Amino acid sequence: IFRNYVRHIGIGGIAMAGIIGIIKSSKIIGGAFALAFGSIFGGKKGKSDDQLRTDKDIKITFNVFLILLTAIAIFIFFLTGLNITAWQAIVAFLTVFIIAFLFTSVAANAIAIVGTNPVSGMTLMTLILSSFILTSVGLQGESGMLAAIVIGGVVCTALSMSGGFITDLKIGYWLGSTPVKQQSWKFLGTLVSAATVGLVIYILNDTYGFVKTDLTPDPMIAPQANAMAAVIQPLMSPGAHVNWMLYIVGAVIAILVNWLGISPLAFALGMYLPLELNSPLLLGGIISYFIKKSSKDEALVKARDQRGTLIASGFIAGAAIFGVLGALLKFTLKSMNISDIRMATWPETWGAEVLSIVMFSLLMVYMVWHIFKAKAEE
Structure with a gap:
């Protein structure tokens, strides 16, 4: 589906x-x-000698x-x-x-x-x-x-x-x-x-x-x-089957979402992204929602929200860095013809699933704990 x-x-x-x-x-x-x-x-004209540094x-x-x-x-x-x-x-x-x-x-x-x-x-x-x-x-x-x-x-x-x-x-x-x-x-x-x-x-x-x-x-x-490739593919492929009706439905949904004051691009990306990428975004949004409702002090809520944004940005940067390092390690092993380390089936095992859930939960707990340590600026 x-x-x-x-x-x-x-x-x-x-x-x-x-x-x-x-x-x-x-x-x-x-x-x-x-x-x-x-x-x-x-054409603005002027002498460079008259310009300020x-x-x-x-x-x-x-x-x-x-x-x-x-x-x-x-x-x-x-x-x-x-x-x-x-x-x-x-x-x-x-x-x-x-x-x-x-x-x-x-x-x-x-x-x-x-x-x-x-x-x-x-x-x-x-x-x-x-x-x-x-x-x-x-x-x-x-x-x-x-x-x-x-x-x-x-x-x-x-x-x-x-x-x-x-x-x-x-x-x-x-x-x-x-x-x-x-x-x-x-x-x-x-x-x-x-x-x-x-x-x-x-x-x-x-x-x-x-x-x-x-x-x-x-x-x-x-x-x-x-x-973006999926958008231009039907335009450049003669005789290709194009799901215009589904595209129109998506366009109408984007217009309605925009009228509701929600970012249509973020909403549409949520429909396009698979579940493994949407889940962290959903949980992060839920945490952000409750953080903004955690106090009636606007300054304190703002400080907590800013700290949460910084932590989330660090998670994104860290994930990108370790993703590149992992790819570099795999690329090095591949170039050295080392194939003894086989981890292709590991993510599908129950141990990997339990470990990922535990670590993901710990990250969320750490994030909430660190956010609540923020103090309002005087």
Whole structure:
């Protein structure tokens, strides 16, 4: 039932949640576009000698040079890395370049004004738009889906980078930092993080995989990536069976949930995610609910809620770190042809189930105990 019905309803809800997010941010998006075009065609001019230290940025010529290098690299990848024609590569390149250029200003402005970055919604819109554009030039099937995913990945990365860096600049402004130095070191941080993330993804894919195959019978869930792939697959696959009715049901549910004041994206992801990922979220939400009702002192409740958020964030970071370390260990054993350690059947035994329940319960008890140690700020 989950695989054939509920999951598809969740996909429809995720798609509609992205559209709702874009609609809600329409004023911010319009203002960001106006600001972007105004800065491009209006052209602020001034002597750098008259600028304050806290107003100095990297020279625009250097930025343009790096943008051109990046654009050339993306075009070469489309032309040589995918099995598409030169015309299709040009269309794909223009699509990713224009959407990324426009949407990054939206993400930066959204972070600056409201403190949230609608990455999921704009990435989903990018995938849908790119799917229609690529289909119109005859690019379908696996090549079309790969091109659309690459476009979505580039735009998603650009959105995340721009939103995150605006946050850095805001903090730097409050601390009195020099923007040009922040921008210069950001390039180094980007190179290091790109290399690190690429290596981690390679290890995870080689060890666990992200799609169920004979070599990877128990892959990682990767919910958002698989959800977005499921959205564009029917758009790019000619003759594919599409559960439009279930998608429509999910879209309607997302609209109704939004009217009730609940986040449609979180609700739709809850329908899409399997039970093993939903259970911790459900229990964490229950704990959060009772913590907020634990006292009539608003300051104390706020302190407890903030401590709970910090502990939960630590759990997430710790799980990610140990997941990567486990994958690295498994990858090392695999590369050394060591297969004596067989733990594939261990999670299915009753001992593993009892141990997991006990440890999970201890984590919840520790979390509640530590939350109640929080004190209201005077």
